[in-house]
Amino acid sequence: xxxxxxxxxxxSLELPKDLMLGAAIVTVTGRSEVLIxxxxxxxxxxxxFIRVQTKNCRILISGSHLAIDYYTNEEMxxxxxxxxxxxxx
Amino acid sequence: xxLSMIKYFKGYVxxxxxGYAPERFLNLCGNRDILIWNLKPCExxxxxxxxxxxxxxxxxxxxxxRTKIKVLKKTGLPFGVYHYRKRKVFCGGLLLFAILLYxxxxxxxxxxxxxxSYLSEETILDFLKEENAAFxxxxxxxxxxxxxxxxxxxxxxxxxxxxxxxxTKMTVDIQENLLPEEEYQQKDDTVYDIVAAKDGIIxxxxxxxxxxxxxxxxxxxxxxxxxxxxxxxxNDDGEVSRYLYHSADADILAEVVYPYKDEIKKxxxxxxxxxxxxxxxxxxxxxxxxxxxxxHKNEDSLYEIVADEQQFHFTDNFYLPxxxxxxxYKEYKNIEKTYTxxxxxxxxxxxxxxxxxxLEEKGIQITGKNVMIVEMKQSYVAKGTIQAKESxxxxxxxxxxxxxxxEGQPTDESD
Numbered sequence: 001x002x003x004x005x006x007x008x009x010x011x012s013l014e015l016p017k018d019l020m021l022g023a024a025i026v027t028v029t030g031r032s033e034v035l036i037x038x039x040x041x042x043x044x045x046x047x048x049f050i051r052v053q054t055k056n057c058r059i060l061i062s063g064s065h066l067a068i069d070y071y072t073n074e075e076m077x078x079x080x081x082x083x084x085x086x087x088x089x
Numbered sequence: 090x091x092l093s094m095i096k097y098f099k100g101y102v103x104x105x106x107x108g109y110a111p112e113r114f115l116n117l118c119g120n121r122d123i124l125i126w127n128l129k130p131c132e133x134x135x136x137x138x139x140x141x142x143x144x145x146x147x148x149x150x151x152x153x154x155r156t157k158i159k160v161l162k163k164t165g166l167p168f169g170v171y172h173y174r175k176r177k178v179f180c181g182g183l184l185l186f187a188i189l190l191y192x193x194x195x196x197x198x199x200x201x202x203x204x205x206s207y208l209s210e211e212t213i214l215d216f217l218k219e220e221n222a223a224f225x226x227x228x229x230x231x232x233x234x235x236x237x238x239x240x241x242x243x244x245x246x247x248x249x250x251x252x253x254x255x256x257t258k259m260t261v262d263i264q265e266n267l268l269p270e271e272e273y274q275q276k277d278d279t280v281y282d283i284v285a286a287k288d289g290i291i292x293x294x295x296x297x298x299x300x301x302x303x304x305x306x307x308x309x310x311x312x313x314x315x316x317x318x319x320x321x322x323x324n325d326d327g328e329v330s331r332y333l334y335h336s337a338d339a340d341i342l343a344e345v346v347y348p349y350k351d352e353i354k355k356x357x358x359x360x361x362x363x364x365x366x367x368x369x370x371x372x373x374x375x376x377x378x379x380x381x382x383x384x385h386k387n388e389d390s391l392y393e394i395v396a397d398e399q400q401f402h403f404t405d406n407f408y409l410p411x412x413x414x415x416x417x418y419k420e421y422k423n424i425e426k427t428y429t430x431x432x433x434x435x436x437x438x439x440x441x442x443x444x445x446x447x448l449e450e451k452g453i454q455i456t457g458k459n460v461m462i463v464e465m466k467q468s469y470v471a472k473g474t475i476q477a478k479e480s481x482x483x484x485x486x487x488x489x490x491x492x493x494x495x496e497g498q499p500t501d502e503s504d
Binding site: 040041042043044045046047066067068069070071072073 | 112113115116118119120121122124125126127128129130135137
């Protein structure tokens, strides 16, 4: 309930959700580029999948020839052939 | 592009990470703001690029995550500099080269002259030399617009100039007044007669201005007046009341005879090449010629020398004062020979043809020729005449007679 009320507040005040709720932003360009920001860290990384931990959930990106172009505290850029983007709790 | 340049100048290493918790290692790097790029998984860990600064901060993280790192490749300027740290002369040379290039780029090394037909290129280069704007002068000291003005005031033929400097090349563009000189002679007030420029027989005469004094068929000598600029105005009594002066203008064609004589000596010296050829390369820097010390040629033999010069330049406009001179020495011997009659005949007719061609190029119409070849003791002589039809117009100022138009002015309203 607490989370719900916070969400409602953020919604009604039109505050940026990534800052207030710690929501991850995933920007997908075509089929070969994914930009993830507002995350906590990498959990697993292999050629065929990358699992990224965010505040609320995990994001699983699977495909082939996955590589991380750059990796900083704020954002990371993944390139390769992407087949699936999924969310896990 | 810019980012990769920055990366290159700061230097980075390509490393392989192996061990217990490489993912944790990556996250810790993220937390400490250490940039990692081109991250790829490999068999037992990861491979990635990391900046030199970041690499130095990795020690505690490595200990914490119990991972090992191995440098695979070093890229960037800092490593290159480190590698060449003992090559001081090389660095000095590089610096000297840069300084020389910079200093030399402040001078004019090439001059191009366009659009000149009356003025020769040498004339313009001499003019530039007098104005201290020749080869090797400092570009900063040159004032193109004042040079243009000087050039225009010095040479009246030049009606427009543009002097530009691109790089180390000066371009002088010129527009000359292409009207023939006669046309502007007539602009002044002097009145001209047409006189004969050569002896001849008048064939055609068409007068546009002035009084013709000869008719077709007349024989004239050089200097005879053909068309006078003086026009008589006759009054009712048939007396000359006054003269009008107007420059004479006419087309006059006359038959002119050119004497022709050509002597061909029976014996002549001919060059015979021995086939020996030597090539010497020289370098000319600032007018100082560096010769190849290992080059030798026979002092006794005769050589025909062909020199080929090339100026060094970067791009089209950046010319350096360095020339490569290639000299080819062709050895030859002088051999005395004599012409046979046929050879002499052929040569004589060739000479005659060239002579006629020269005449025709001047606009002279050849109507006939009469040339004979006679064999003398030492030579063959071609002798004769060439008949031609050509314009014999030349101009001299008209003599002004005493009765001028003002004196003979008929009084108005005398009726």
